Amino acid sequence: MKLKTLEEILKKKSSKTEFAILTNLENGNSEIYIPGTSPEGEFSKYTNEIEKFFKSKKNGVIENSEIFVETYIKPIKVIIVGAVHIAQYLVDFAKSLNFEISIIDPRGYFASEQRFPDIKVINKWPKEAFEEIETNSNTALIALTHDPKIDDPALQFALKNKFYYIGALGSKKTHENRCQRLSEAGFTNDEINSIHGPIGIKLGGKSAPEIALSIIAQLVSETYKK
């Protein structure tokens, strides 16, 4: 691989665009492929096969060839509501996972850059904050404030936009009240039951890093169920 190609790969990775690395295993030539375009030269006749790898989100050697395809897909977007202590540990755990995190918190003293270096922190109420983030059914929401004023609008947005994972922190009682409010707001039982609340898998721990671990474990598990 040429150093120039490596540098281009790193640039593409940090800009979170989808691409593939094509390598000719016989002569060592490699190039970057952008989906929807035509690959050049020796790779040009494999366009269909390369697109198949993209569709199945897999890496591999094209059958009856010496061409290796490695696809890079966009990381999953995870929106955390509440720049609280648990969020700091979530950010830590997510560093080695392929998640792109944004944090929403209208309370300026929580959502400071110093507490969350290198993370997109939006210091606005959920309604306005969601205007700044592109979301779809591949997005996850983790609501951590257990303050209805902040969590509820975010949960409602996530339900309406069919996020694949929605979790909300709070005790059973807090969650019951939350479900009641969502029901009054017109959400169906199926929608309300899709919220993971109380959030996280049962580990037994009560400290901030332990709760963060139980949340991230549930998020990874739900991601693989998709």
Place this chain on the structure above:
Amino acid sequence: MKNSFDEKILDEAQDWIKANQKVVLATVIQTWGSSPRQVGSRMIVNEKGDFSGSVSGGCVESAVVSECLSLIKDNKPCKKIEFKVSNESAWEVGLACGGEIAVYIEQIH
């Protein structure tokens, strides 16, 4: 859904190159049977034999390092290596899990 964890190996490769080291990139390109690391898993090796990342669960890394060192010494661009089920004569380079993997090694230049 593919959500492989984000390996920082390529970033590390760039750091090593910036530090004037020669770097060989090893990538798992095919697997058969049960193998510990998925296709696309990577490790890097420098001319001193230091390495980072993995292509198996520790089963074949030492063999990959020596192949990478030979690649640098012979100044060859790339090579494909296959590792099969372990046997006694090659205990060091066998996959104890019973799988087979193909690893592609290439110099970054």
